[in-house]
Amino acid sequence: MIRLISILVGLGFTAAVLWAFGNGAYTAVTEGMGERTAEKAFHLHPHAPEGGYSFEGPFGKWDKQQLQRGYQVYKEVCAACHSLKFVAIRDLEQLGYSEAEVKAEAASFQVPGIDPNTGEATTRPGLPTDNFPSPYPNKIAAAAANNNAIPPDLSLMAKARHNGTHYIYSLLTGYADPAVYKNEAGETLAEAFPATMPGTGLHFNPYFANLNLAMAPPLNSDGQVTYAEGNPEPTVHQMAEDVSAFLTWTAEPTMVKRKQTGWPVLGFLLFASILAFLAYKNIWAGVKPKKAG
Amino acid sequence: MSFPWARQYEPQNGFMKWMDEKLPLPRFVYNAVGAGYPVPRNLNYMWNFGVLAGFFLMLQIVTGIILAMHYAANAEVAFGTTEHIMRDVNWGWLMRYAHANGASFFFIVIYLHIFRGFYFSSYKAPREMIWLLGVVIFLLMMATAFMGYVLPWGQMSFWGAKVITGLFGAIPLVGEPLQVWLLGGFAPDNAALNRFFSLHYLLPFVIVAVVILHIWALHIPGSSNPTGVEVKQESDTVPFHPYYTAKDGFGLGVVLIAYFAMVFFLPNYLGHPDNYIEANPLSTPAHIVPEWYFWPFYAILRAFTADFFFIPAKLMGVLAMFAAILVWFFLPWLDKSPVRSGHYRPTFKKFFWFGLIPAMAVLFWCGGAPAEEPYVMLSQIATAYYFLHFLVILPIVSSVEKTKPLPNSITEAVLGSDN
Numbered sequence: 001m002i003r004l005i006s007i008l009v010g011l012g013f014t015a016a017v018l019w020a021f022g023n024g025a026y027t028a029v030t031e032g033m034g035e036r037t038a039e040k041a042f043h044l045h046p047h048a049p050e051g052g053y054s055f056e057g058p059f060g061k062w063d064k065q066q067l068q069r070g071y072q073v074y075k076e077v078c079a080a081c082h083s084l085k086f087v088a089i090r091d092l093e094q095l096g097y098s099e100a101e102v103k104a105e106a107a108s109f110q111v112p113g114i115d116p117n118t119g120e121a122t123t124r125p126g127l128p129t130d131n132f133p134s135p136y137p138n139k140i141a142a143a144a145a146n147n148n149a150i151p152p153d154l155s156l157m158a159k160a161r162h163n164g165t166h167y168i169y170s171l172l173t174g175y176a177d178p179a180v181y182k183n184e185a186g187e188t189l190a191e192a193f194p195a196t197m198p199g200t201g202l203h204f205n206p207y208f209a210n211l212n213l214a215m216a217p218p219l220n221s222d223g224q225v226t227y228a229e230g231n232p233e234p235t236v237h238q239m240a241e242d243v244s245a246f247l248t249w250t251a252e253p254t255m256v257k258r259k260q261t262g263w264p265v266l267g268f269l270l271f272a273s274i275l276a277f278l279a280y281k282n283i284w285a286g287v288k289p290k291k292a293g
Numbered sequence: 294m295s296f297p298w299a300r301q302y303e304p305q306n307g308f309m310k311w312m313d314e315k316l317p318l319p320r321f322v323y324n325a326v327g328a329g330y331p332v333p334r335n336l337n338y339m340w341n342f343g344v345l346a347g348f349f350l351m352l353q354i355v356t357g358i359i360l361a362m363h364y365a366a367n368a369e370v371a372f373g374t375t376e377h378i379m380r381d382v383n384w385g386w387l388m389r390y391a392h393a394n395g396a397s398f399f400f401i402v403i404y405l406h407i408f409r410g411f412y413f414s415s416y417k418a419p420r421e422m423i424w425l426l427g428v429v430i431f432l433l434m435m436a437t438a439f440m441g442y443v444l445p446w447g448q449m450s451f452w453g454a455k456v457i458t459g460l461f462g463a464i465p466l467v468g469e470p471l472q473v474w475l476l477g478g479f480a481p482d483n484a485a486l487n488r489f490f491s492l493h494y495l496l497p498f499v500i501v502a503v504v505i506l507h508i509w510a511l512h513i514p515g516s517s518n519p520t521g522v523e524v525k526q527e528s529d530t531v532p533f534h535p536y537y538t539a540k541d542g543f544g545l546g547v548v549l550i551a552y553f554a555m556v557f558f559l560p561n562y563l564g565h566p567d568n569y570i571e572a573n574p575l576s577t578p579a580h581i582v583p584e585w586y587f588w589p590f591y592a593i594l595r596a597f598t599a600d601f602f603f604i605p606a607k608l609m610g611v612l613a614m615f616a617a618i619l620v621w622f623f624l625p626w627l628d629k630s631p632v633r634s635g636h637y638r639p640t641f642k643k644f645f646w647f648g649l650i651p652a653m654a655v656l657f658w659c660g661g662a663p664a665e666e667p668y669v670m671l672s673q674i675a676t677a678y679y680f681l682h683f684l685v686i687l688p689i690v691s692s693v694e695k696t697k698p699l700p701n702s703i704t705e706a707v708l709g710s711d712n
Binding site: 002003006007009010011013014015016017018019020021022023024025028033034058086087088091152153155156159160161162164209251252253254258259261262263265266269270272273276277279280283284287 | 373376379380381386387390535536539540542543545546547550553554556557558561566569570571579597598599601606609616623626627629665666669673674676677680681683684688689692
């Protein structure tokens with residue numbers, strides 16, 4: 001009885017899902033397998049800069065000089081609109097700055113505070129224990145100043161996108177003129193998808209998910225940031241590479257420590273597993289004869 | 294119950310004797326997972342996963358309790374406290390990655406444990422109760438994992454919660470009030486986050502309780518084995534300790550290497566980048582996907598894209614998704630074969646390897662893919678097979694199949710002769 005019911009129920013579910021399949025197949029035959037959208041035709045996957053990054057791979061280490069340059073790019077360019085709210089200023093010491101330098105750096109920011117005498121809202125110079133202050137007092141102010149597009153917080157950007165480090169680099173260097181830029185099929189956006197051409201206040205970038213974003217190209221000329229002596233030329237590509245490295249650090253300051261902790265753990269486990277295997281074979285030696293044919 | 298030749302616990306010194314009289318806990322452990330539990334001598338590596346699942350349950354509880362010390366279940370600050378754990382708490386990043394990947398590995402070993410059960414028909418009499426309790430554990434794990442994924446309050450947390458609780462909205466008449474009642478509001482917010490945290494802390498201990506019942510029920514008939522032939526004599530078994538403790542120790546080492554390789558080198562590989570974006574009810578992610586271990590059932594849910602007579606497509610999908618797991622409860626009575634092990638069931642074995650396993654693989658793959666063609670059509674075919682396999686093929690094949698001859702005993706299977 002139970003098997004009869006089971007077979008009927010099974011055939012019921014099968015009929016229902018095959019009915020859905022038939023509907024889908026009919027649509028696929030009559031209307032094709034999904035439209036070719038502008039996103040499908042133009043969207044590009046992020047790619048790494050030439051030479052990659054020092055922190056990539058299982059033995060990767062931070063290049064502190066690069067992180068300092070990246071921080072400089074963030075501070076002089078990105079920080080105008082983007083917050084870094086999960087990152088504490090004291091953590092800059094990890095980039096190789098001294099305690100005194102970090103104190104001075106913190107004091108260069110004005111953070112919201114309360115006047116100790118009147119209790120009124122005011123600002124005070126930052127302390128190393130503060131997090132990086134936001135450029136806008138609140139979301140409404142951020143939206144109002146940016147044509148309703150709130151600049152996202154950058155603390156975790158490198159982890160919040162697929163292949164985030166490369167995404168930041170590719171996005172910063174990937175702006176193009178949609179009237180001229182050609183995709184792999186040799187089309188321009190203006191020809192193939194005129195409806196997707198960026199509207200007012202939007203900028204075409206094939207690395208952005210829906211191709212048009214509100215942020216104007218932030219790095220637009222070589223030498224926009226002046227690097228200290230002994231550093232590479234601040235080309236747009238160099239600045240993009242440096243700031244994407246810096247934002248990888250802000251997204252996970254413990255990344256290098258994590259990888260460095262991993263090796264001894266894996267080494268110990270390998271050793272322990274070999275011992276465990278030998279113990280296992282030793283204990284079973286008397287019990288497990290070779291299988292008789 | 295145990296086999297008559299099981300070793301008896303003997304307290305080794307005065308203190309243990311005293312203890313044995315007042316509270317025979319050492320005796321209990323000795324009989325449960327010590328030398329007092331005789332186990333078939335022919336278990337293969339597929340029999341490691343029960344112990345491994347127990348290990349990951351304990352790991353999840355320990356890391357989870359530590360995380361809860363630093364986390365705050367409040368929609369305003371939950372995302373920030375998660376980042377506080379990652380940045381400011383000593384070794385907090387390790388605890389969180391160990392917990393997130395621990396959930397994944399818990400599911401990996403549980404899926405292997407369940408599919409071991411399918412292939413060797415571990416659900417068959419006299420082990421039905423072990424199986425039923427196991428399915429209960431799996432359902433509790435799914436609920437716990439789902440609620441745990443909501444806690445960091447990222448975009449996938451929020452939208453996953455919205456989609457999954459939205460499923461209850463498909464139930465006719467009571468659906469929408471039920472959904473609002475479950476969430477404590479019209480959309481996931483502080484009320485939902487708080488109750489999910491409360492239940493996420495509670496359910497693991499419920500799982501521990503059901504695991505104890507699961508192991509208790511296991512010790513009545515004793516462990517199954519790859520031949521499916523019951524234990525008959527002392528030479529069929531070895532004491533659990535030291536034989537299987539040693540083997541499980543090695544298995545644990547291998548799994549831990551894979552686990553810590555993920556924790557230390559690819560900790561976010563199994564997660565979704567969108568969950569590093571703070572929850573925003575006004576911005577829907579392009580593709581809402583649950584964690585990977587829900588993908589087969591998510592694929593089944595989304596496979597029902599057309600209304601079936603008077604049943605709306607969404608309701609049909611919800612029914613099918615729950616039925617896909619509930620059907621496991623009935624396996625002991627749907628499989629009529631007198632033989633347990635898939636080794637001796639040639640037709641069943643073909644359906645297992647060339648039907649069920651590819652269908653599950655397709656469902657895993659399509660459940661994580663966007664809801665567009667060809668993934669929808671592929672998951673529809675796989676879903677059809679999934680239900681046919683358990684509800685139609687298994688009852689029929691198990692009744693008509695001609696099975697291969699079984700060895701007379703486990704000893705014969707191992708040694709070639711019965712004594």
